[in-house]
Amino acid sequence: MPTLMWFRSDLRVADNTALWHARRDASSENASVVAVYTITPEQWAAHDMAPVKADLILRTLRELSAELATLNIPLRIITVPRFADVPSALLKLAREVRARAVFFNKEYEINEVRRDEAMTEALANEEISTHAFDDQTVVPPGVLRTGEGRWYTVFTPFKKCWIKHLESEGIPEVLPKPKKQEPIKIKSDEVPSRIKGFEPWPRPELWPAGERAAMKRLSRFAERSIASYKDQRDFPAIDGTSTLSHHLSIGSISPRQCLHAALEANRNKLDGPSPGATHWISELVWREFYRHLMAAYPRLCMGRAFKPETERLRWRDDPEGFDAWRDGRTGVPIVDAAMRALLHTGWMHNRLRMIVAMYLTKDLLIDWHLGERHFMQHLVDGDLAQNNGGWQWSASTGTDAAPYFRIFNPISQSRKFDADGTFIRRWVPELADLDNEMIHDPSELPLLLRSTLKYPAPIVDRAMVKERVMQAFQAIKG
Numbered sequence: 001m002p003t004l005m006w007f008r009s010d011l012r013v014a015d016n017t018a019l020w021h022a023r024r025d026a027s028s029e030n031a032s033v034v035a036v037y038t039i040t041p042e043q044w045a046a047h048d049m050a051p052v053k054a055d056l057i058l059r060t061l062r063e064l065s066a067e068l069a070t071l072n073i074p075l076r077i078i079t080v081p082r083f084a085d086v087p088s089a090l091l092k093l094a095r096e097v098r099a100r101a102v103f104f105n106k107e108y109e110i111n112e113v114r115r116d117e118a119m120t121e122a123l124a125n126e127e128i129s130t131h132a133f134d135d136q137t138v139v140p141p142g143v144l145r146t147g148e149g150r151w152y153t154v155f156t157p158f159k160k161c162w163i164k165h166l167e168s169e170g171i172p173e174v175l176p177k178p179k180k181q182e183p184i185k186i187k188s189d190e191v192p193s194r195i196k197g198f199e200p201w202p203r204p205e206l207w208p209a210g211e212r213a214a215m216k217r218l219s220r221f222a223e224r225s226i227a228s229y230k231d232q233r234d235f236p237a238i239d240g241t242s243t244l245s246h247h248l249s250i251g252s253i254s255p256r257q258c259l260h261a262a263l264e265a266n267r268n269k270l271d272g273p274s275p276g277a278t279h280w281i282s283e284l285v286w287r288e289f290y291r292h293l294m295a296a297y298p299r300l301c302m303g304r305a306f307k308p309e310t311e312r313l314r315w316r317d318d319p320e321g322f323d324a325w326r327d328g329r330t331g332v333p334i335v336d337a338a339m340r341a342l343l344h345t346g347w348m349h350n351r352l353r354m355i356v357a358m359y360l361t362k363d364l365l366i367d368w369h370l371g372e373r374h375f376m377q378h379l380v381d382g383d384l385a386q387n388n389g390g391w392q393w394s395a396s397t398g399t400d401a402a403p404y405f406r407i408f409n410p411i412s413q414s415r416k417f418d419a420d421g422t423f424i425r426r427w428v429p430e431l432a433d434l435d436n437e438m439i440h441d442p443s444e445l446p447l448l449l450r451s452t453l454k455y456p457a458p459i460v461d462r463a464m465v466k467e468r469v470m471q472a473f474q475a476i477k478g
């Protein structure tokens, strides 16, 4: 009797904990593994999944199916509207292939947890066992606790504990690809070429799919850029970061594979001689931290602020300001360049994510939920935990350890991180001829010259921004 391996956000064959155990368990029983993936278009739309991400998933499934075929594991595809429809659909498949067990890697978001509970119950009624594994992080959510047994809520102590834990317990190994099984009669389903409600993404070449592409990108980053990561990671015009977030978000690479590559560049130390590799590990820990928070505080999945008192903040109702931000027409070149790049590529550099999120929530004083949603609807790496964490950090409703609230000046950020305006020139061509000084703030140009540019004046007066946001935060104090 076969074992079902249910793929979700772990679309790879190598270092896949549930797949590895499924194969081992099946072979000890002289049985085989059948893989399954569930497409839930209405649920994906309700979760604001971007078409670019849906497209990446389909292309990755094709790669996965081909990888699994080399192991004689067929990949079945189930399409049902929502998570609520998944338990009965899986049960039907389990009956059809006469499966006795379902293996899967855990997802920690609340709707996913509820779906899995319902599925486990439905299968248990028919004596089909379920086996869930922690795989999405190097250290599973819930393992690291403060001295008082509480979940960490601040990054730096979390990171210290993460390092201490791995130094004492050992770093988890990367699991090999499972062994090939004997051919079986069950055939793979064709991966659909499109999903209802999701437009095909016009530029798939930007995001090569599958675990081979992911490993290639990781190797290239480890060889060429990890050493200089600390110095180059903040400059959007430089290809100085790994651009692996989309692979991590759908699991075409594992965090352990990433960590081992960084350790290799860091003499096997988590906090070692290479500042670049050490810093990159720290970013992987941010990812783990936000996953850990999501598991600890399910309310974060429900749109609630991490700091409850900030739910009283009086955000401005400004649909025109929001539209200008969304379309890259705010009159602040670095913000507009970043927002236009997002719409065109489906990705944004981390420094720019912080700048535009601060701009929306502090300069325009617009509710972070609107920005969070727009990001999810357009990011190839859209991921509830990281996106929510990043937005709440930027809006000062989240876990930032800075006292009170933090605000960036987008023009100073632009001068610092895009000094010669290379990034702005690429995405805001109407400013391409300005010099390296004026390109950051064309509102400083003499009026006559400014009127010749086809570029909007700033939609908000920076002189009053700080005062306005200070007052808003002051009003909720106590």
Ligand SMILES: Cc1cc2nc3c(=O)[nH]c(=O)nc-3n(C[C@H](O)[C@H](O)[C@H](O)COP(=O)(O)OP(=O)(O)OC[C@H]3O[C@@H](n4cnc5c(N)ncnc54)[C@H](O)[C@@H]3O)c2cc1C
Binding pocket: 233, 241, 242, 243, 244, 245, 246, 248, 249, 283, 284, 286, 287, 290, 348, 349, 350, 351, 353, 354, 357, 375, 379, 381, 382, 383, 384, 386, 387, 388, 389, 390, 391, 394
């Ligand atoms: C407002 C806002 C929204 C964000 N939304 C997302 C999102 O939806 N999905 C997403 O994956 N990341 C998100 N991030 C985090 C970060 O911007 C991206 O992970 C990063 O830009 C991806 O580029 P990279 O793969 O080259 O990262 P690298 O710099 O090479 O870092 C390696 C990996 O570490 C993780 N990482 C890096 N920086 C962060 C961070 N600040 N927080 C959490 N994890 C991090 C990512 O998995 C990343 O792939 C957001 C950040 C902000 C400020």
